[in-house]
Amino acid sequence: MTFTIPSFHLSSIGPWLTLTVTAILILVLDALSPKGRKVCFSWLALAGLAPAAFQTIGLWGSTGTDFARMVYIDDFANFFYLIFILGAALTVLISRQYLEDYGKNMGEYYALIIFATVGMMLMAAGSHLIMIFLGLEIMSIAVYVLAGLFREDLRSNEAALKYLILGSFSSAFLLFGMAMLYGASGGTLFLNDLPLRLGADPAMAPLVLLGVGLLIVGFGFKVAAAPFHMWTPDVYEGAPTSVTAFMAVAVKAAAFAAFARVFFLAFPAIKVDWNMVLWVLAVATMTIGNVAAISQTNIKRMLAYSSIAPAGYLLMAMVAANQLGAMSLLYYLLAYTLMNLGAFGVVILVGRKKDSYLNIYDYSGLGAAHPVLAASMALFMFALAGIPPTAGFVGKFYIFSAAIQAGYIWLAIIGVMNSLVSVFYYLRITVLMYMKPAEADLGPVVFSPALTAVVALTAAGVLAIGIFPGCLYNLAMNAVKIFPGL
Amino acid sequence: MQLPILSILIFLPIVGIGILLILDRKHHKGLKYATLAISLVEFLVSLPLWFNFNSQTAAMQFVEHREWLPTYGISYYVGIDGFSLLLIMLTTFLTPLCVLATWDDIQHRVKEFMVCLLALMSGMIGVFVSLDLFLFYVFWEVMLIPMYLLIGVWGNPARRVYAAIKFFLFTMFGSLLMLVAILVLYFHYGKTTGTYTFDLLKMYGVSIPFNMQFWMFLAFGLAFAIKVPMFPFHTWLPDAHTEAPTVGSVILAAVLLKMGTYGFLRFNMPMFPEAAHYFVPLFSILALIGIVYGALVSMMQKDLKRLIAFSSVSHLGFVMLGLFTFTMPGVQGGIIQMINHGLSTGALFLIVGMIYERRHTRMISEFGGLCTPMPVFAIIFMIVTLSSIGLPGLNGFVGEFLILLGTFQVNKLYATIAATGVIFAACYMLWMFQRVVFFKVTNDKNKDLKDLSWREIAIFAPLILFIVWIGVYPSTFLDKTKASTENFLAMMAKAKSTQVSQSHVFKGEAQ
Numbered sequence: 001m002t003f004t005i006p007s008f009h010l011s012s013i014g015p016w017l018t019l020t021v022t023a024i025l026i027l028v029l030d031a032l033s034p035k036g037r038k039v040c041f042s043w044l045a046l047a048g049l050a051p052a053a054f055q056t057i058g059l060w061g062s063t064g065t066d067f068a069r070m071v072y073i074d075d076f077a078n079f080f081y082l083i084f085i086l087g088a089a090l091t092v093l094i095s096r097q098y099l100e101d102y103g104k105n106m107g108e109y110y111a112l113i114i115f116a117t118v119g120m121m122l123m124a125a126g127s128h129l130i131m132i133f134l135g136l137e138i139m140s141i142a143v144y145v146l147a148g149l150f151r152e153d154l155r156s157n158e159a160a161l162k163y164l165i166l167g168s169f170s171s172a173f174l175l176f177g178m179a180m181l182y183g184a185s186g187g188t189l190f191l192n193d194l195p196l197r198l199g200a201d202p203a204m205a206p207l208v209l210l211g212v213g214l215l216i217v218g219f220g221f222k223v224a225a226a227p228f229h230m231w232t233p234d235v236y237e238g239a240p241t242s243v244t245a246f247m248a249v250a251v252k253a254a255a256f257a258a259f260a261r262v263f264f265l266a267f268p269a270i271k272v273d274w275n276m277v278l279w280v281l282a283v284a285t286m287t288i289g290n291v292a293a294i295s296q297t298n299i300k301r302m303l304a305y306s307s308i309a310p311a312g313y314l315l316m317a318m319v320a321a322n323q324l325g326a327m328s329l330l331y332y333l334l335a336y337t338l339m340n341l342g343a344f345g346v347v348i349l350v351g352r353k354k355d356s357y358l359n360i361y362d363y364s365g366l367g368a369a370h371p372v373l374a375a376s377m378a379l380f381m382f383a384l385a386g387i388p389p390t391a392g393f394v395g396k397f398y399i400f401s402a403a404i405q406a407g408y409i410w411l412a413i414i415g416v417m418n419s420l421v422s423v424f425y426y427l428r429i430t431v432l433m434y435m436k437p438a439e440a441d442l443g444p445v446v447f448s449p450a451l452t453a454v455v456a457l458t459a460a461g462v463l464a465i466g467i468f469p470g471c472l473y474n475l476a477m478n479a480v481k482i483f484p485g486l
Numbered sequence: 487m488q489l490p491i492l493s494i495l496i497f498l499p500i501v502g503i504g505i506l507l508i509l510d511r512k513h514h515k516g517l518k519y520a521t522l523a524i525s526l527v528e529f530l531v532s533l534p535l536w537f538n539f540n541s542q543t544a545a546m547q548f549v550e551h552r553e554w555l556p557t558y559g560i561s562y563y564v565g566i567d568g569f570s571l572l573l574i575m576l577t578t579f580l581t582p583l584c585v586l587a588t589w590d591d592i593q594h595r596v597k598e599f600m601v602c603l604l605a606l607m608s609g610m611i612g613v614f615v616s617l618d619l620f621l622f623y624v625f626w627e628v629m630l631i632p633m634y635l636l637i638g639v640w641g642n643p644a645r646r647v648y649a650a651i652k653f654f655l656f657t658m659f660g661s662l663l664m665l666v667a668i669l670v671l672y673f674h675y676g677k678t679t680g681t682y683t684f685d686l687l688k689m690y691g692v693s694i695p696f697n698m699q700f701w702m703f704l705a706f707g708l709a710f711a712i713k714v715p716m717f718p719f720h721t722w723l724p725d726a727h728t729e730a731p732t733v734g735s736v737i738l739a740a741v742l743l744k745m746g747t748y749g750f751l752r753f754n755m756p757m758f759p760e761a762a763h764y765f766v767p768l769f770s771i772l773a774l775i776g777i778v779y780g781a782l783v784s785m786m787q788k789d790l791k792r793l794i795a796f797s798s799v800s801h802l803g804f805v806m807l808g809l810f811t812f813t814m815p816g817v818q819g820g821i822i823q824m825i826n827h828g829l830s831t832g833a834l835f836l837i838v839g840m841i842y843e844r845r846h847t848r849m850i851s852e853f854g855g856l857c858t859p860m861p862v863f864a865i866i867f868m869i870v871t872l873s874s875i876g877l878p879g880l881n882g883f884v885g886e887f888l889i890l891l892g893t894f895q896v897n898k899l900y901a902t903i904a905a906t907g908v909i910f911a912a913c914y915m916l917w918m919f920q921r922v923v924f925f926k927v928t929n930d931k932n933k934d935l936k937d938l939s940w941r942e943i944a945i946f947a948p949l950i951l952f953i954v955w956i957g958v959y960p961s962t963f964l965d966k967t968k969a970s971t972e973n974f975l976a977m978m979a980k981a982k983s984t985q986v987s988q989s990h991v992f993k994g995e996a997q
Contacts, residue, residue, distance in 0.1 A: 368595070371598075382631065387627055387628075387631065388628055393624075397665070400669055404670055405673050409670060412666050412669070413663070416663065416665060416666055419662060420658055420659055423654070423655065423658055424651070424655065427634075427654060427655075431638060431647055431650070431651065434635060434639050435639055435646065436647075469555055470557070473555060473557065473558065474557060477557070
């Protein structure tokens, strides 16, 4: 018996390799560097992310598969690579000061962030369900550890444990679903082959549906869709704030990348079936996320609940299942990365000294004390609420268009009404910042250069792609041409 | 090449914001002078619109068309016709006066206030000139934020936050449904014609089945009816008006409310003409309820600002009634009444603001006999009050008379009920005026009130000029809107002929 090694090009997975090497380098340097001497791992991490971004841009436009068809090389993956890299880079930037305050500025933190990013890339590019599962696990394990980074903190421990146990459950669901599909398709898990093979034998239809249902549970957990969202508030609140930001943005983006890729490529034939389920999930997710966020008084918890709702909007784009919907997924996730990380950047700036100021009432009077900071926060809040001329508005606009184009007018109406609910709690932050006198003595806010840069960059980005959405629209539209079924 | 006047009008205030941001925040007078200068330049820039406007045609003028998101059919498309011309002039005319009115009123966070004012100005102009539904929606929403801040930050301490949030959420509720309707319309247009566009003028031409028009009209109509505000969506208005700072109330009453009526005229009726005819009874009756209810509630108010706020509900009811007659005098009267209301009610809010600055109360019972210490004030107050009531020779009369004339042609009962509104208006306004100004000074605090300063008189002089001008010679203004109105009526008449059969079909479906 002979094995032939299929030919492959390392360049097709260039960004993965760069990042993996960076992460390993960080780990080695961390082990070698003497205790107490600080090596600037955050710069090293950025130094790895930048070439990865360039490699991704270099891959732009190429299409095909590599590594025995296990990996897709296409713009859909590339677009998501950029979202992940952007998310990781911004997370690294907001982390340093924050971790130093806690005395946790360790090499492994950055290594884990980057390993998680590599896992996400696998998810976005995997053309085989097992590849996607591997990516998901690489990402998840890194994030489990990150959530528990503050070992001495009870809440951080709770977050990590909760996330680990529930996450393992969801992975099991996902794997079980894949097994069903493996059986139903007669032995393949390639996304490209699945549509034909699944339709071949009508007797297998129930098994297919069961498999798809289990996949929905698995992915639903990772994107924090109701009713699989129960872990979100506790984990988001307990985890270090920078990790929360990373989870809310990048992990969600990765899960949606895989979710969309699998469902749009492999199951267009049974769209009717999963559409119904996702419709219900979308409505439940939006409504629960928004209604629960209203009553939160901890800014981190509020952002946690409010980050459930976008999953609902994005599910709406999945329900629409058309080109516009797929495009809006990319666009909104990018916009969301900017505005949410920006908001978390402000939270870290204001929170400082070990998260002393996380109550929303700590924000009262911020408009007078720090006008620019407050203006940026207001911008992020308005963007998250979807008010023009911000990226958040354009993103939601695309999503609602997609739903209406597909004929889901009621879903769109429920969506906009949910936006209205979200306006209420986002508005409350601006009310506190501008219309209330200061309650707590915030003391001097230290504007560390990295954090200031993040807030400034994201604010500029949110406005720029909100006012000039054309260029990104075209990029995203080209990226989703890979889904023939839409 | 023609100067892009409309774009200058939209973006000049934004440039102004940039200038304000670099100025010293402690130098209040400097900031106010700078804003005054910017708003005056804005007014000057808008003058060529008035003089170069061709009143013979209903076509859009001063048009600018640039691609914004071409693959999606979104463009930066602005232009004006007679309807928008008057409202733009009103906006640019009132803003410098508003800046003057902040001179003593606004003393904290002056920089932010001026930034909000300029942002609001840019948004208001944008709403009135947009000919692209997407662009219009963007301006419509953008404008909410500065107004929300004006009410919430500089309003009356007690209830400003409540009023600001209520204002924001009410308006947002309507406009989000409108967004859905815009998108439905967009895809309908795309399906029927093959090209996807948000171009408003192209939307006019597309045929929409009545069933769809019905829902579209309601969705757009809700957004605009909240803004107008029509009964029963008016509840945000008294709160917002009462709690807002003087200038906020002035702009809210004079310009923001007109966006609702303008929306009906520009979007709702021409795009869904058959549904518009179908809804005439409903909207006319709501307008009538607004007229009478607003007037009755005004009568019972103890707070001056609240009284004027409810009188707005009544006045805007007249406008809506006029627009829904689809007759020449009705629509023309409706438009002129929009301007009148902007001038008179704007002036009334300024007056209340001025006595509030002096006495720090707005309760009618606190005043009385103001004519003795403040004779000039009393005269100006008198003129404005009479204009609001609709005394012949002043602007209010022209608008209300035309509206009643138009209504009478269509439905005599409506006209009769509406006419009672005029009588009620005389009651509540004159009664209020009498209690504030006439008789002897009963409250010692009022004895030594200072009369109006030159700055304050300078604010009222141009307002009164136009109050009289419109009253004596309204043709100057009516001529500008004549062609647009004729065109509008022609569109509506064409739909009328097809409406009968189609509404039949709709009823059949419903069964």
